[in-house]
Amino acid sequence: MQITFSPYQIQNNNNRKTVNFSGYLGNESVKVMGEYVRLRHETAFLRELETLEYIKQYLLENFPEIPVKNILIGACSTGEEALSMKMVMNKVPSRITAFDLGKKAINRAKKGYYSISEPRYEDDKKYVEDWGLSAYNDKFLAFKNPKDMTQKEKTYYKAFNKIFKEINTEDGKNKFLNRIRVFFKSFGEFHMIDVRTKYFKLKDLRKLNCEYIEGDIRNLDEITKGRKYQAFTFRNAFYHLITTNDDYRTPLGEHHTRKILAEILPKINKSLDMKGLFAIGKKEDEQICDVLLLTKMLKEYGFKEAKHFDNPYCYIWKKVKEC
Numbered sequence: 662m663q664i665t666f667s668p669y670q671i672q673n674n675n676n677r678k679t680v681n682f683s684g685y686l687g688n689e690s691v692k693v694m695g696e697y698v699r700l701r702h703e704t705a706f707l708r709e710l711e712t713l714e715y716i717k718q719y720l721l722e723n724f725p726e727i728p729v730k731n732i733l734i735g736a737c738s739t740g741e742e743a744l745s746m747k748m749v750m751n752k753v754p755s756r757i758t759a760f761d762l763g764k765k766a767i768n769r770a771k772k773g774y775y776s777i778s779e780p781r782y783e784d785d786k787k788y789v790e791d792w793g794l795s796a797y798n799d800k801f802l803a804f805k806n807p808k809d810m811t812q813k814e815k816t817y818y819k820a821f822n823k824i825f826k827e828i829n830t831e832d833g834k835n836k837f838l839n840r841i842r843v844f845f846k847s848f849g850e851f852h853m854i855d856v857r858t859k860y861f862k863l864k865d866l867r868k869l870n871c872e873y874i875e876g877d878i879r880n881l882d883e884i885t886k887g888r889k890y891q892a893f894t895f896r897n898a899f900y901h902l903i904t905t906n907d908d909y910r911t912p913l914g915e916h917h918t919r920k921i922l923a924e925i926l927p928k929i930n931k932s933l934d935m936k937g938l939f940a941i942g943k944k945e946d947e948q949i950c951d952v953l954l955l956t957k958m959l960k961e962y963g964f965k966e967a968k969h970f971d972n973p974y975c976y977i978w979k980k981v982k983e984c
């Protein structure tokens with residue numbers, strides 16, 4: 662899904678509730694090297710789940726000698742991705758380091774309060790689906806009767822309930838100061854959706870062996886501090902680095918893009934063990950940036966496609982060379 666405008670909260674006349682939905686959507690501005698950068702924190706639990714499942718399987722097969730797998734989750738936003746990786750790893754021991762450039766996002770992640778919502782009415786469900794929010798398939802965690810779940814859904818439902826407890830709505834609401842409750846279709850067109858929401862609190866972040874760091878991928882060495890990882894995700898975030906910092910997000914020119922990537926890619930390479938994985942967003946059209954050039958440069962900087970993809974766009978890479 663592509664959002665081109667800052668969401669904000671509005672109230673309409675007939676007092677129908679403004680929109681809330683599964684998946685956190687929020688923006689913040691941070692100052693980087695003297696300039697304000699607008700960050701978009703859109704995310705959800707179990708987003709692009711196949712990538713996380715692939716990582717788990719690959720780590721089991723390729724790093725059997727490493728008892729606790731080290732995973733780096735870059736651009737982790739408010740933490741849903743890191744916790745999803747934990748749910749996928751489940752009984753396989755893992756140590757997760759998650760970082761994001763957004764201070765507010767990281768603070769939220771550290772607090773560990775989340776909500777999951779779904780539209781109440783069929784028309785609204787369809788609207789959300791048509792708009793691409795069907796990508797957020799975590800609604801089942803809160804609203805589906807376990808009896809009707811598929812085997813796979815049951816597995817994640819159990820993993821979710823192992824680390825979260827549902828909390829009282831009113832208590833939850835007070836903690837969701839930043840929750841964005843408006844979903845909008847395009848410039849100025851608002852669509853009100855009535856939703857039901859459930860609130861959850863992480864039981865114990867420390868026990869999860871998961872840490873959050875406020876950090877910039879451009880300073881990756883400060884985040885990793887020499888530690889090596891077997892997998893690193895930086896999903897749905899490259900556009901923040903190699904497109905214009907405005908509402909239209911136009912890819913930067915080739916020269917400029919090359920210069921930026923030439924600084925970042927060697928650091929990504931260095932942070933990984935040989936054969937380690939690097940994953941970017943699954944959907945090519947949601948990356949907005951120049952994915953052809955990104956792909957070409959990943960190859961120049963020691964990466965190879967990790968598996969065969971039907972689509973030529975590759976979103977899971979493995980390190981095959983030091984650089």
Ligand SMILES: C[S@@+](CC[C@H](N)C(=O)[O-])C[C@H]1O[C@@H](n2cnc3c(N)ncnc32)[C@H](O)[C@@H]1O
Pocket residue numbers: 700701702703704705708735736737738739742760761762763766876877878879895896897898901902
């Ligand atoms: C759309 S969210 C993606 C969240 C999550 N990875 C996912 O796929 O659901 C993009 C995130 O990238 C983060 N980001 C942007 N530039 C970054 C940078 N230079 N270093 C670290 N994180 C960055 C933003 O703050 C934002 O939270």
